[in-house]
Amino acid sequence: MSSEDPVLEEDSTIEVSHEEFPQQLKEKKLSWQKLRRYDSLDVESGKLRHGHHRHGSKSAEWSVILHLAFQSLGIVYGDIGTSPLYVYASTFSSGTIKHNDDILGVLSLILYTLTLIPLVKYVFIVLRANDNGDGGTFALYSLICRYAKVGLIPSQEAEDRDVSNFRLQLPSNRLRRASTLKSMLENSQFAKFFLLFATMLGTSMVIGDGVLTPCISVGGIKEATSAMTEDRIVWVSVAILVCLFIFQRFGTDKVGYSFAPIICIWFGLIAGIGVCNFIKYDPTVIKAINPQYIVEYFKRNKKEAWISLGGVVLATTGTEALFADVGHFTVRSIQISMCTVTYPALILAYTGQASFLRKHNEYVSETFFKSIPGPLYWPMFVVAVFAAIIASQAMISGTFSIIQQSLSLGCFPRVKVIYTSAKYEGQVYIPEINYLLMVACVVVTLAFRTTEKIGNAYGIAVVFVMTLTSGFLVLIMIMIWKTHILLIITYILVIGSVELFYLSSVLYKFDQGGYLPLAFAFFLMAVMYIWNDVYRRKYYFELDNKVSPEKLKDIVVDTRFCRIPGLAIFYSELVHGIPPIFKHYVANVPALHSVLVFVSIKSLPISKVPEEERFLFRRAQPNDLNVFRCIVRYGYTDIRNMEEPFERMLVERLKEFIREDLMFSTIIRNNEECAEKEGEPNGGLSHGENIENDAKRVDNEKELEAMEREIEALDKACRAGVVHLMGEHEVVAGKGAGIGKRILINYAYNFLKRNIRQSNKVFDIPQKRMLKVGMTYEL
Template sequence: MNSRVLINQVCPLPIAILVLLFMVQRFGTDKVVYTFAPILCVWFLFISGIGIFNFIKHDPSVVKAVNPKYIIDYFKRNKKHAWISLGGVILTTTGSEALFADVGHFTVRSKQISMCTVIYRSIILAYTGQASYLRKHNDAALDAFYKSVPGTMYWPMFVVAILASIIASQSLISGAFSVVQQSLSLGCFPRVRVVHTSSKYEGQVYIPEINYLLMLACVFVTIGFRTTLKLSNAYGIAVVFVLTLTSAFLVLVMIMIWKTHIALIILYVVTIGLIELVYLSSVLYKFNQGGYLPVAFAFVLMLVMLIWNYAYRKKYYFELDHKISPDNVKEIMMEKNFYRLPGLAIFYSELVHGIPPIFKHYVANVLCYDFQVYRCVVRYGYTDVRNEQEPFEKLLVEQLKVFVREDYMGMTHALDRTEKVCDDGSLTNGENADNQIVKEEEITNRDIEVLDEAWKCGVAHFVGENEIVARKGSSICKRVIIDYAYNFLKRNLRQSNRVFDIPQERMLKVGMTYELK
């Protein structure tokens, strides 16, 4: 009863720390890291220094533990309990999984240097010192870290340990942003806003939606579990699964990309792969004691990604199969005879090749004579920032003018070459070329004038409000995925107009139904 009261009293503190940690993410990974870097330096200095102190003071003979004979004897004595204890041993490697996810936030070389020169050495010294301390104090096994700290260093170590644990969480949050960004670029994740927080490193991003969802998830898990025992079981399963899956994918890379010799692949699987499978079996033993959490979370996340990617690919291929070619645009012009609406219309689409079918859906109702259509592919790099002082449509018109002039210059150059080739003393070809150049110049000037007039009349932004439904006769599974699951995600997450920062007062949505087979 007393322990339960203590847990209830302590619970608000970690929740407050979690909320504060997630709130500072919007300032960017580099600013957060620069703020926390001195604390990490102090942390590694403390644990390595205390480790050396305990090693010298208590029992330096623990270095004999590098002999593999002792682990064999340990398993002989404890059998099943030795295998179960591996789930706790694996917690010594926690944090290494963040190295894989955080490659986008820091360079590979910086990770190699920091890991080999500081992190690994400090951890080895810390664990060696604790082992020496436990040789003289067997009863302190449940709290060896703090009990092995000398009395005068206890409170400074306590404060630094709390701050270091907060920073360790930062690396996992940054890793989550990187993974979501890569999934988004592959069309495997619903649309979210990606904010690049660094002008030097592309991988340093901040995703508001993911940040707040993670914050809520962490707060609920802290309130629900309350004790560190279940959290450690959940963390252990997550870490071992990451290591095991990484090794499995590495084997695929060795086979398909590196073309590694089969003997080396077998050696890797038998050694590293077998050890990781043994650890995985150990942590799964505590599946019902909190270990189910990362598995359940991964299942839900994988389900969301599968649903989104399936419908996304179906939608993209539908637009690709029904795209409109330039010749089709001319045919559409001849079908109707409505009056022109003055101004410039911008249609947004993810289709890179061809004109999306929603364009035909629009011109079937509003058509014009002297119609000009340009297909523009706009690419934004991670360092490109939307400039409020220079609207996107103004930049687009200027680039279209440059395109029209360059097209004219290319035509002039081609006609000049024709005149030089036909150097037979006759001026007929030269006169025809000059007339053609004058005609092309007139057309170019007229096209530029039309663009200027359209720009002055105003700009309308058209976004396709596509309704995705399964075609009649589709299976129940397909109808559930497309009609319900995908549309639920689409309605409740960020829309296209927010992703592209389209002005709301000049945005029009054109509805169209896609029947996916």
């Protein structure tokens, strides 16, 4: 948007009323001295600012919240819930316990780790950083992008901040450190790239969790019985995994209701067995509440104790799913299910296992199944197998959510996103990603048959994501929440230092399997970076070669071009102008439709944009050209469906814009005339005023007739037919480009582009009314 575009000010004091205009226009407050011409992008964005409820927020009745809390048990907690299968075995990886009090030290570590990270950090702090109900690494990044201009694509506009979901709830007390940090981020190109890379890395690690989860869970049950050999367990697990991924197409709602009863039974059994073992073997393990046992554990074991932290941290696996999956549920439902079911059951399970180990040190490598009372052994085994497989569900759902977010920010190749529930927002299914995850899970499950190496790999993935989340959260605390500095320091010293301590431990085992998640993450980051880098290059190319208003006018009024009946919609992601594809089109096709609308598809760093705030319009001058620009704004969880409802909505909003364009033009002109009269001395002729009023009425009637003709022309064009014009861009490296750039664009990007869905398939544009316009971009 140009700097000279006028701005509507909500705080001005002049009321406008006109008996012919709708009530909403009467309530507008305009600064007429500053508003020299009417601009639809400003008016549309400010249209429903007052009294608009917050879309995308997950406020709901308690009955819905409790339903979602029950569903979340089957989706979110399978991963963290099955950790008791292997935590003690992974912590005492040598298979021996040197001192009986070491069990108390490890139990104390587990209790405080579960309390600090999943409960305090995620449930009570991180979940507050959701973006209109959506979570994950990209949600944190989008919050930062909204407050500070750290995005790498120059598509920001002043009107974006007027979207009801865009505005941040900021405290009135603005602190100097927030402004200083914001300025540092905005002025540093390194900081912008670092934030983007950190977001990609965190996202890749979360997706990696979804691949590694089945392997670690299956490994935890392989020692359960000699009748079920390792090969049998693995192949049964592969079969169940395939069924699990096939089941995803039915949506989170049905999957949650199907899996939740199994996970509920699982939590009930591990809690009950924990209580039984606690009473039967050694109730004195309650002493582990005293953190002194942690200190003594490190004094006795020193380096070995530090290395064993890689096993303790596995008690928190799947914690990131609490945040990544919040878009499928609500913050309140996640908090309820965690505090009332998951956390108490896990505490009782680990405490019961510790009581058992105090009397049976020799069973440390198979603690879980050896501690089960005889009559419950086989029922528990069956439930454990299903719970271990369901454990991967948490990260599957989280993967769908974060890829959906990354798509809208131009950080992932285009894939089809299917919304599986009209009842609950945010529940999505991505077919391509689902099948790729299935293949990856099956391959890794077959390749890794012991928990030791996969445990090392899994620990790195888990702690790395937690640490990145804490880094983003500190930025949000400082810039957006304006948290007191003492609370920020406390968070860093307590939770941040604990996570860094765990990270140092798991990185020690990098060469013992820990390289796997990093290799997987860097592969995904490479895909994201390639796509995002060329996406940005394409945007800058279009920005540098856009069609100027003067050139557009020359093209439209050129007598060599035939205006044929119909409405043509040109699609583009370029926000600031008309893309060069139009110039290429008219150079080859000497015919233009009677009404042209250049639609710019724009993603905002928010989860949802209300439909009434989605369309922004602007005319191409002069008015009789019937050429319009339209910016269609979406959040990263909005449905981008370009079927007939979109056409109908666009035409209706365009008609509304045409009517309001006339209304505001008339109001502005009348108000300026009134202002001029106020500055003139009194004593004007009554007869002259009457003549002037008559002329004004005639002008108004002419403008009303022109408006009606324009709307009739639009209706006629729609009846004649709507054509969707999509740019089919071939991207190549420019002449003289280096070998790195040629590999990036000519080979890597084009390979991805050839193997993904095309735009018309993603947006569901009707094939019979779509025309592709090919053009080569030399970047």
